[in-house]
Amino acid sequence: MTGLDPRHPMVFDARVLGRRAGAMVQERRVIPVTDGVGQIGTDVVAVVPGAELDVDLRLESVLEGVLASGAVGSVAEGTCVRCLEPVRLPVSATFQELFAYADRAAHHHQVGAQDDEEAHVLVGDLLNLEPVLRDAIVPALPFQPVCRPDCPGLCDQCGQPLDADPGHVHEDVDPRWAALAGLAAASDTSPQTGPSGPGNQEKRN
Ligand SMILES: [Zn+2]
Ligand SMILES: [Zn+2]
Structure with a gap:
């Protein structure tokens, strides 16, 4: 030195x-x-x-x-x-x-x-x-600093701070369900020809 x-x-x-x-x-x-x-x-x-x-x-x-x-x-x-x-x-x-x-x-x-x-x-x-x-x-120094111990972080779907809007929810649209919804919408445009018994109605509700 x-x-x-x-x-x-x-x-x-x-x-x-x-x-x-x-x-x-x-x-x-x-x-x-x-x-x-x-x-x-x-x-x-x-x-x-x-x-x-x-x-x-x-x-x-x-x-x-x-x-x-x-x-x-x-x-x-x-x-x-x-x-x-x-x-x-x-x-x-x-x-x-x-x-x-x-x-x-x-x-x-x-x-x-x-x-x-x-x-x-x-x-x-x-x-x-x-x-x-x-x-x-x-x-x-803290290894993983947080603004406060109970910081809720970010929404894992939209990235918005949960602190600002803690209650907000997203319609849970899984890509596979989205495809089925598309099929259902297509079949709804034509007269119903498929099975429409009571059992099927219960499923849809
Ligand atoms: Zn924070
Ligand atoms: Zn969100």
């Missing part, structure tokens, strides 16, 4: 901890989701550029580095999987990740004590919280 920009809103400075194990600092920061960050989530539901991340962060100096823990809240935008209307959903998540001192991380890598490719590393005394926030938010 190359140098981090300390002015970047997702970059935090752990220098204040002075590398004294046990030292702790808390910070709350409202971070705008920029185009550079991009959407956090899936095509169905995501925190999108223009939204804000409300981050409560605790930085704690430990032997190996800096432990970053806290909570993040935001509002995700998506589409109801039932009625396809746009939805806005609050999302919140917690996280706890270790940012290792670079020298120690290198040492761990050498001795093979830590084979975690997701390990985070401090750059000087700076840490980039973006991947941590992203990894916290994505699994907290």
